[in-house]
Amino acid sequence: MKKYLFSLGFILILFSCKDDKKTLQAGEIVTSADFVAFYPEVNLPFSVADTTLLKKQNDSMLLELNTFSQFIPDSIWRKDFGKASPKVYALGRAVEKEKENYLFTALVAGSKRAAYLACFSKDNKFLQAMTLVRTGFDNYSSAYGMLDKKFQITTYRDTKKTGGDLIYKRNVYFYDRNGDNFTLIVTEPNEDIIQDVFNPIDTLAANNKFSGDYVQNDRNFVSVRDGKNASEIIFFVHFEKNGGKCNGELKGNARFISPTVAQFVKSDNPCSVEFTFSGSKVTMKEKGGCGSYRDIQCFFSGSYFKKKASTSKGKEKVK
Template structure:
């Protein structure tokens, strides 16, 4: 009797082990979204992903099926980075809860490069968009890394080796909307620039307020003011280059108007603050807090800027 009981317990145990087999990997039952997201390690903001992390080897058994990525996320994840016939392995890295959206980070490993992708999902798990955020080295030698701060601002850094030990660094800052839209809000670069040419990330925003416009002080210094969500707020972008380019600064954000012709910005992540004083055709700025994270150590966000005349649109 005991022999039959032992045999029965063994059969039940084997059946239980088989039932624990992960769906989507050869099991009879298809993988659910809950199963899929459990493959990703829970993470928190701030988050970083660089080329060194992408180069870490992972066991093939940890790879996720391309079919599952296509079903729960997108079938165009690799578009533009890998050929249709190239064999690419996908590894789930992290899942992160943001304020407006959630994120899933996936690593793609191909023949000559590894790439990191940030998949953006709504709070119910619906895929919205994706952003290429890291790479071990493209054809021109550019290495890409990223960081996401606690305010969900994504900074994608592209570093390219030049002659000798020189490198060119470009930093693109993105904001993510509730609908998954990705908007470039600022670009920093130590690469060569052409006098008189400044990339203004808020240039196309409305400028109906009486203080909205572009203010300059030399060829490479600009304060751009654009309309805010209401008449009490404004969007701004400041960039300057002093001392023949040896001291630079760049900052963007949302300020608010206070009594009279004044405005103010206070950074939630640091002690940095900027005071704006508007007058007829000019704006004067000064720091009201330490803004060293956004400029060189020997220069400040200060000075008097003259308003540029807005180009009149040609009548059709």
């Protein structure tokens, strides 16, 4: 009997040790695979609200800031926290089978708090990251960010204006592995999607078929307005890539060289850009060197989706 009990106890100890090995501690993170595995797996949909950020975080999920910055560029969060050294908490991880890992992280520095969503490849390589929700920065009444079962990302915020009117903003994105970015696919009223970037052609007429705002997010967009005739468009491009380290802006007139392709050619330098329109999308491609209008390590390129005209603007046109 004693022999049986001893054997049973030994087996239980073995299983206990095996389970302990599965629990990775923050101080044991060495590789990107360790980093991804540290985040507890969560079920979808998974959301993080501003009220969630105000609660006390789980200290067992605390990460060293230096460790976090080894695997996710600090340019992602420094635009919010500046020189502060926020505490970092792993909130959860969602896995798209045979595709990407999505990591949710909360950063806390006093009253300023933010949650970020980072995308890693199936072999644990960092791809992109974006802000899901913030509190302590803006005067929103409520806000949240969510990843649903279709791996679509929703950001939402609302605020009350003078007089009690509630305005809100809901954006829906997906990770585009071909373009390696978070692409905006839905934006709902009623704040302007292009924030904090001056758009010099915003108020020009936008009545032609291809006129409108084509966006990836609020810092990367192509605005198209009516030209002097049907064979010409006026455009303005603004992009910020690699966490704001590579930026570009270009404004000009482009002429259609086919029914769906407009070309911009700069007469006094080699800069040339083509805009190909297809349905509700425009694809931009730099054909000639436009280094005078952008940083050296990025180009005027990528696909942008057309933003639906707001209801209020539509009503104004009817008048």
